Amino acid sequence: MQARPPASRGASVRIGRRFARVEKIHVCRAPHSICWGIPDQPGASPMRDILKTLADEHDTLRSLFEQINATTDRAEKKRTELLQKIEANLIPHAKWEELVFYPAFAERASHDQLLQHAEAIQEHRAVELTVLPDLHAADKTSRQFAGSVKVLSEFITHHADEEESEMFKAARQLFTPAERAELDEQYEAWKASPAAAGLTFHAKAKTALKSIVRNPKAPG
C-alpha cells in the first residue's frame, strides 16, 4: 500500500479583491519510493520533472516568438492569434513560478543564488508592468507593435535562457528528483484549477488597463 503524502501547507493569494487558496510546495524528506509512491527502481518509468516541464514551456514560447516576429504588418489576425497563444502560455507559467517555484527556490538558495532569484522576479515585473502593456497599446498593423514584440521576445528569451542555465541548474541540486516530480504534479493540477484561471484573468485585465493609459507615438 502506498504511503499517503504529508499534508501540504496552503497559502492565500490575492486575485483582485478576492483571495484564493494556492497549494504551497510540500517538501518531502521521505525516501523517493515512499513519497507519493514514485518508483525509483531501475527500469521503472522515468519520473516527471518540473524543471523539464518549465523548460519545455520555454521552448513553446521561443517557437511562438519566432512565428510572431516573422509576421508582416498586414497580418493583423495572425498577430492577434499568436499574441493570445503567447499570453496563454506565458501567464500561468510566470504566475506559478512566482507563487510556488521561486519561493521554494529562495528557501534553499545560497547567497549567490538569491541574486538569481531577485533578478528573475524583477524581470517578471518588467514584463508585466511595462513590456506587455506597451505591446497591447500598439496597433497590431504598426511598426510599433513589431518593435514591442521584438523587445518582449528578447526579454523572455533572455529570461528563459538564464533560468535554465542558472536557476534550474541550481534547483537540480537543491531539490530531489521526488520533490521535482511532486512539483510537476502540483503544477499540472494548479494549471487546471479555478485559482489559475482567476489569476490569469486578473493579470490580463491589469495589462489591458495599463495599456489604456499608454499612448505610444507609433511611427506607423
Ligand SMILES: [Fe+2]
Ligand atoms: Fe520566469
Ligand SMILES: [Fe+2]
Ligand atoms: Fe520560466
